[in-house]
Amino acid sequence: MHIEVAAAQFAPSKGDYAANLETVGRVLGQLEQSGTPPDLVVFPETALTGYFLEGGVGEHALSADRVFTDLLTTYRAHVVRPGAVVDVAIGFYESRNGHCYNSGLYATLTSAQTPNTEPALRHVHRKFFLPTYGVFDEERFVARGRSIAAFDTRLGRIAVLICEDAWHSISGTIAALDGAQIVAVLSASPGREFGSDGIGNLRRWDRLLQALAEEHGIFVVYAGLVGFEGGKGFTGSSSIYDPWGHVMARGSAIEPCIVRARIESSDIGLARRATPLLADLETALSDLVRQLEALGARMDPGGGR
Amino acid sequence: MSVGAQLKVIRAADFDPASDRYLDMDCEVVAEWLCAFLKDEVVWRRGFSRVLIGLSGGVDSSLTAYLCARALGSEAVVGVRMPYRTSSPDSLEHASLVADKLGIECRTVDISDAVDGYLRTAPDADQRRRGNVMARMRMIVLFDLSAGLHALPVGTGNKTERLFGYFTWHADDAPPVNPLGDLFKTQVWQLARHMGVPDVIVSKPASADLIVGQTDEDDFGISYARADRILHLLLRGFTAERLIEMGFSADDVRLVKQKVDSTHWKRHMPTTAMLSSTSINDYYLRPVDY
Numbered sequence: 001m002h003i004e005v006a007a008a009q010f011a012p013s014k015g016d017y018a019a020n021l022e023t024v025g026r027v028l029g030q031l032e033q034s035g036t037p038p039d040l041v042v043f044p045e046t047a048l049t050g051y052f053l054e055g056g057v058g059e060h061a062l063s064a065d066r067v068f069t070d071l072l073t074t075y076r077a078h079v080v081r082p083g084a085v086v087d088v089a090i091g092f093y094e095s096r097n098g099h100c101y102n103s104g105l106y107a108t109l110t111s112a113q114t115p116n117t118e119p120a121l122r123h124v125h126r127k128f129f130l131p132t133y134g135v136f137d138e139e140r141f142v143a144r145g146r147s148i149a150a151f152d153t154r155l156g157r158i159a160v161l162i163c164e165d166a167w168h169s170i171s172g173t174i175a176a177l178d179g180a181q182i183v184a185v186l187s188a189s190p191g192r193e194f195g196s197d198g199i200g201n202l203r204r205w206d207r208l209l210q211a212l213a214e215e216h217g218i219f220v221v222y223a224g225l226v227g228f229e230g231g232k233g234f235t236g237s238s239s240i241y242d243p244w245g246h247v248m249a250r251g252s253a254i255e256p257c258i259v260r261a262r263i264e265s266s267d268i269g270l271a272r273r274a275t276p277l278l279a280d281l282e283t284a285l286s287d288l289v290r291q292l293e294a295l296g297a298r299m300d301p302g303g304g305r
Numbered sequence: 306m307s308v309g310a311q312l313k314v315i316r317a318a319d320f321d322p323a324s325d326r327y328l329d330m331d332c333e334v335v336a337e338w339l340c341a342f343l344k345d346e347v348v349w350r351r352g353f354s355r356v357l358i359g360l361s362g363g364v365d366s367s368l369t370a371y372l373c374a375r376a377l378g379s380e381a382v383v384g385v386r387m388p389y390r391t392s393s394p395d396s397l398e399h400a401s402l403v404a405d406k407l408g409i410e411c412r413t414v415d416i417s418d419a420v421d422g423y424l425r426t427a428p429d430a431d432q433r434r435r436g437n438v439m440a441r442m443r444m445i446v447l448f449d450l451s452a453g454l455h456a457l458p459v460g461t462g463n464k465t466e467r468l469f470g471y472f473t474w475h476a477d478d479a480p481p482v483n484p485l486g487d488l489f490k491t492q493v494w495q496l497a498r499h500m501g502v503p504d505v506i507v508s509k510p511a512s513a514d515l516i517v518g519q520t521d522e523d524d525f526g527i528s529y530a531r532a533d534r535i536l537h538l539l540l541r542g543f544t545a546e547r548l549i550e551m552g553f554s555a556d557d558v559r560l561v562k563q564k565v566d567s568t569h570w571k572r573h574m575p576t577t578a579m580l581s582s583t584s585i586n587d588y589y590l591r592p593v594d595y
Contacts, residue, residue: 011345014594055590191338196329199338228345230593233338254341 011227214245470568
């Protein structure tokens with residue numbers, strides 16, 4: 001199965017949900033006009049508000065249902081072709097049960113005249129690992145998600161991870177074990193550690209995403225914010241990795257852009273048969289789980305040892 | 306391999322406290338990044354199309370002018386020379402050189418009368434106080450011109466002087482946007498060479514030029530090169546004991562650490578007495594671009 005995937009990066013207007021929603025609509029409209037409309041478009045973490053809101057998170061957090069409804073309305077304002085369908089993954093600050101989360105939703109959007117496909121909110125991933133060190137202070141402003149899971153879509157089984165989630169290799173492992181064939185990674189990564197070999201966090205991202213794709217034989221679609229917020233510049237570099245860990249397309253570290261690739265889902269089987277690490281892991285999983293449980297039991301309730 | 310032959314040993318190199326490799330940068334990447342910073346923070350976030358830079362003739366303000374001209378275009382940059390009557394003639398000349406090379410507008414505002422006018426009320430002011438008055442007067446000029454020209458003042462302070470507290474509080478550090486503040490002085494020199502700042506400016510001894518013949522390194526008691534290598538590691542959590550063990554001079558480490566430890570207050574806003582659970586910047590937290 002061929003799947004046209006895209007990752008779009010832009011600099012959100014700070015706290016301006018309507019303006020950022022319109023940017024998303026324009027991107028989807030541009031892609032629709034491209035002649036080869038994508039099946040899946042991945043947008044960055046907090047794309048609808050900007051990342052650093054501090055105590056302003058609560059003023060801008062919305063329910064996933066509201067964001068889905070607004071995305072559908074925006075899509076239909078920019079795409080009128082009968083039969084048009086696109087899946088999107090996008091980051092936003094979510095309000096749910098009185099808590100705020102750094103979330104990513106996955107939805108199927110359709111034009112107004114698409115009778116055979118129902119638009120739907122498929123999944124909401126709430127960021128599991130909240131960075132609270134250095135320039136980051138997420139745990140102060142949002143609550144932690146409690147699960148990492150793959151879910152079924154018309155394009156196959158997919159998982160969403162948000163930024164630091166993907167810095168822990170176990171997150172990608174759980175997603176792959178849960179059957180994910182594509183992992184969408186939404187990110188807002190401030191540029192840091194500029195050295196003689198470029199930008200430190202970008203080098204790390206490249207190693208992590210390559211390893212994520214290569215270890216499990218999955219496609220990875222990474223979307224990163226660009227633009228500066230209070231002196232912190234996000235390093236974009238949205239990219240698409242094949243199941244061998246090769247980068248298929250990569251965007252600028254500075255400029256807004258869209259990266260695209262046509263992926264073939266049967267490549268997953270080719271990569272996994274050549275290096276069946278995921279199958280090895282499945283076989284060994286019960287032993288590993290026992291070991292993890294034993295390690296978990298040794299940790300005290302406060303998280304220390 | 307024959308039985309009994311010695312295996313080849315490959316050993317990691319020992320740490321070299323005289324090496325600058327940890328401070329090396331891909332200067333073109335950094336230049337691109339800082340230009341993007343200036344475009345976003347000056348134009349997009351704050352809505353200004355012009356910037357103002359106090360051109361001292363030193364490397365920091367010269368590099369800032371080069372970055373601004375590249376980011377925003379020469380026509381968007383106004384350099385302001387603000388000499389006091391004892392300022393070095395070289396400073397004025399080097400500021401002009403930068404303005405000429407970049408093709409930016411250059412204004413000159415002599416602050417001697419304004420400074421001396423105030424100092425007549427403080428005849429016992431020592432050199433430090435006089436220097437602070439000059440630095441603060443320059444900011445009065447810069448911010449007043451900012452209002453007149455609708456141009457945003459851009460700061461020029463580097464990370465080394467920020468960490469040493471080697472600036473006048475609420476003066477040199479006052480401009481709302483600063484592209485160099487996370488670059489050590491030796492990195493400023495690297496980037497300035499890359500950007501083509503004239504060598505006569507990059508190579509001369511750094512000086513605040515508040516006192517005749519003054520140089521930064523004489524004031525510090527340590528060279529920027531030695532200080533930056535220590536600062537780089539201190540800020541990463543290396544203890545003084547560990548740095549001395551790694552081969553740095555104990556006197557240098559103590560001097561650098563003392564300067565940083567005694568100036569934290571200069572890198573913060575004024576201390577406010579907290580009385581509520583809505584205290585600004587304690588409880589009520591909103592980012593600068595909110």
